[in-house]
Amino acid sequence: MRELGLDVRTDQAGNSICSYPGQMPELPPIAMGSHTDTVPDAGHYDGALGVVAAMACARSLAATGIRLRHPIEVINFAAEEATMGGSIGSRAMAGSLDPKILTKPAWDGTLVSDHLRGGGLDPDTLLLARREKGSLACFLELHVEQGGTLEALGLPLGIVEGIVGLRRYKATFEGLANHAGTTPMAGRQDALLMAAPFIMAVHDTAVAHRIVGTVGTIRVLPGTPSVIPGSAELSVETRGLNEAILDETEGRLSDSAKESGGQFSAISKKPPAQSDPRLLDALTSTCEELGVAYRLMPSGAGHDAQCMAHIAPQAMLFVPSRGGISHSPDEYTDPESCVTGARVLLNAVLKIDTILHMEG
Template sequence: MTAAAQTVPTASGRALADAATVVRWCDELAAVSQDDGRITRVYLSPEHARANAVVDGWMRDAGLETWQDAAGNLHGRVAGATPDAPVLLLGSHLDTVVDAGRYDGVVGVLMAIRTVARVTAAGPLPVALEVVAFSDEEGTRFGKALLGSSAVAGVWDEGWWDLEDGDGVTLRDAFTAFGLDPERVGEAAVRPERLVGYLEAHIEQGPWLERAGQALGVVTSIASARRFAVEAVGEARHAGGTPYERRHDALLTAAEAALAVERICRAEQHVGTVGTMTVEPGAVNVVPGLARFSVDLRGEFDEGRDRVWETIVAAFDEIAARRGVTVTPTEVHRAPAVFCAPRLTAAVRAGIVATGETDPAELFSRAGHDAMSLGLVTDVAMLFLRNPDGISHHPDEFVSEDDVALGLDALAVAVERVADDLAARS
């Protein structure tokens, strides 16, 4: 082999067969949706229950002992070599956004199932392996992300019980209707002292692996995030009779504020998105008196994120003063940056190298993941799979069967490396 030659990553025969199963399962779960013709599966819905039942069957067929926890997350477990063996968690989520793709979250859960079956086929490992299919990562129904993994991490906030969905159903009432007891949600929490760590495989929700020409990547950290609900209060007046100098237009204030978010974040190399906007009174011949919009702000580090937000707030204040409108942001979500543990990322990197990729790509995840919650109680690491064009939260989201196969080989090696390292330290 010449110095310029490279080994082409190649999946094992076992991985190719398992990848075909994983992709078929993704297609089957895509049919579990509350909407005809598109994928929508939200927390504590009939579709949540159906998805759990389907995946529970696949877990049991793979030899895992299964249960649903007090927050509606589905678990599957293979015991370790000893009764007191520590636990390595693997998983992702089964819920979706509205009109979703079929791989976000789901592929990580299904890869974890096949990986556990593969690495325990010859007998138990020095660690117990537990797959967690988290029930609410997206926050689609109640507007609060990471509910399922927050319960598992033991950081449930009692203030969340009053959150309401679009129909006015509270989280507490939805729990009860689903058959869960709100008073027992704390029972979903894991025991941190028993954990070795958490590994999550996930499609990349951006174009960086495709640009690098690599199927798999090692995640170094997960975005620091803050979300805000912003209200702009102006004055509703007659559209024909009110001259421009007398207008206090809430919609134009919100529109200018949205452009300021983009301008500032591009300049500061952060990611800011205004994803929703509503206007009242919403009449064609009335100057808008009220506008509500969202801001989603993400960065690699908490300090930079907060500094950029202060710059955005200053811009909001200037726009509001100039237009005679009051702009009030209210924070609705905050998540610190999570940095992946070196010993676990080394295991993930070893797994990718084992497929034939000599220099695995390292990526900062701009999207949030359940690993953010688990990072509060144990070490975490993530494996990204290439997503052509980087499109996600959209029906065109995709990962190839060949890349899934490579990911399965890499994840199996990573799990075995973690187990071997634990045995060596014992």
């Protein structure tokens, strides 16, 4: 980017930001990007493709001397795959990073603040990376789908309608621990058996409401082959685009746990981030003009764009993941789809530059 004469800086949270000036410097920048950090033993595409595509867009503009009205920013977010909730860079920028996580241990027991210092960042000034709501005209992120929907449909592109909200719950069932050999089957109070209809209910309720729901862990006590389970604690997660449907599901699951004699409680709640309708219009009409087949779809995974939704209108593009595989060295997106994604991104930015300016 510097070779093209563009300004590049690193903010207090370690996000690298490249700026390409517009004709009207008083306008907030149109930002695009993703992250280049990844998980251990990862592939080449998750995150990095979105940064490369955004750089390609900025390069096309700079190399041809085209100045838009809005300035352009390419952002490479730091620590999207970090433990402690991830997306440290974009949450710091959006002002939604809880400073408490900095003093907690990370995956290896080392404090998050020490990891940050090791990476050349100052944890005491990290939150200064915050940018105000309205300081960006919008944020666009191209990302690999990390699922198999686009490949199955033979489509090169997905336009993300929104990033799902995520709710976590705990369900507990109290039975009576007793000898597994001497206690007759009749009259047992098996906590795991009490939980069984609830597990089915999580599945059935999710299917009925067209969302996803998962019982991810079961902790059975005392947890030994010769003792009837005395208690069972389950983790439940639901994800969906619509808050009202997530509320309704929550009510159903709470009723279901109680019907089986259990307790149901909420642990955490991340609201869905709906894509901005003007950006969706720009992306869909760009696809139609370029003759690119696409599908509107939700994102089931969290992304930097979800954090940026706190301070800017956002939308995302997905390109297909071969075999639906991600977070693996087998991650692959064919070059044609990568180029198609970047072309749609660039042409949509040209359109958005006009739309947002006209809205004033």
